Amino acid sequence: EVQLVESGGGLVQPGRSLKLSCVASGFTFNNYWMTWIRQAPGKGLEWVASITNTGGSTYYPDSVKGRFTISRDNAKSTLYLQMNSLRSEDTATYYCTTGVYYFDYWGQGVMVTVSS
Amino acid sequence: DIQMTQSPSLLSASVGDRVTLSCKASQNIYKYLNWYQQKLGEAPKLLIYYTNSLQTGIPSRFSGSGSGTDYTLTISSLQPEDVATYFCQQYNSWPLTFGSGTKLEIK
Numbered sequence: 001e002v003q004l005v006e007s008g009g010g011l012v013q014p015g016r017s018l019k020l021s022c023v024a025s026g027f028t029f030n031n032y033w034m035t036w037i038r039q040a041p042g043k044g045l046e047w048v049a050s051i052t053n054t055g056g057s058t059y060y061p062d063s064v065k066g067r068f069t070i071s072r073d074n075a076k077s078t079l080y081l082q083m084n085s086l087r088s089e090d091t092a093t094y095y096c097t098t099g100v101y102y103f104d105y106w107g108q109g110v111m112v113t114v115s116s
Numbered sequence: 117d118i119q120m121t122q123s124p125s126l127l128s129a130s131v132g133d134r135v136t137l138s139c140k141a142s143q144n145i146y147k148y149l150n151w152y153q154q155k156l157g158e159a160p161k162l163l164i165y166y167t168n169s170l171q172t173g174i175p176s177r178f179s180g181s182g183s184g185t186d187y188t189l190t191i192s193s194l195q196p197e198d199v200a201t202y203f204c205q206q207y208n209s210w211p212l213t214f215g216s217g218t219k220l221e222i223k
Contacts, residue, residue, distance in 0.1 A: 045152075045160065045203055047212040061211035095159055101207040102150045104171065106159035 002026040004096045004107035011113045012086055022079040022096030022107055030054075030074040033100040036081050038092035039109075046092075049081060050100045059100075064090075086114045118142050118206050122215035128223045135191040137218045139204035144184050148208040151180055151189045154217075155200045163202075164189065196222060 008020040020036070036048040049070035050059045058070050069082040079096055091114050097103035119142040129135050139149065147167040152160040162171045164180035167187060177192040191198055199222055204215040 044216045045205070045214040047214070050212075059210060101148070101212075102162055102165040102205075103152075103160075104162045104165075106161070109159055 002098070002105045004098070004105060006094065006096050006107045006110035009094065009110035009112045011115065013116050014087060014114055016086055017082070017084045018086060018112060019083070020081040020094055020096075020110060020112070022081075024077045024079065024096075024098075027098070027105075029072075029077040032098050034070075034072060034079045035097045035100055035103060036070060036079075037095045037097055037103065037106075038090075038112075039095070040089075040092045043092075048094070051079070052100075083112070086112075088114050090114050117211055118145060118209060118213050120204055120206055120213050120215035122202075122204060122218050124218060125216070126219045126221070128221045129194050130223045131194055131196060133194045135194050135198075135220065137189040137202050137220070139182075139187045139189070139215050141185045141187070141206055141208075145206045145208035147183055148206055149180075149182065149187045150205045150207065151178075152203045152205065153198075153200045154203065160203065194220075194222070 003025045006022045012018050035050040038048050051070045055072045067085045071080045093109040095109045096107040098105040121140045123138045149167050151164040154160040168180045179190045181188050201217045201219045203217045
């Protein structure tokens, strides 16, 4: 059974940093591209970052480029999202997902609240 | 960026109805279109990928169609468990973008 378990969320002040983790199991992690998607409270879905299966390439929308960094440790089957210079508009539930073109497995999500 | 517009934003229908949800892209996305279902308090679930391919385990009452800029998700016979918000997503080009969702209720 595929499982994606996110952690690392919480309340953080604007301008500070936070690092999310996602531990994967039930599939061959190093065969899959991985993606972070977020959802602000009561809002729609927003693509945040994607990474190739080797970690050699990463992709971001302009809204987070230069502030967020996606990475992975294939030996630990773990995906990361380093979030710097956080803003109030980054407040959302962050989901770890498999894939890059379509997202077939999702974690339960982790909440990040950016507020003073 | 490709804008994805879903309509209606809210849809109320009766059990057993045939329901059609619409998703329109701001430019041709060559069928690179997926549909997700999100129930209250849960993570989204992939229903349909590449316009009309049914994800494993998804009931056959769900189907997708479309081309160019216009796409449709159809539920052939609405069931109570289909109450959810439905999102479309394009992957023709970066950045990947989602529609704002259609909330489906039972009348």
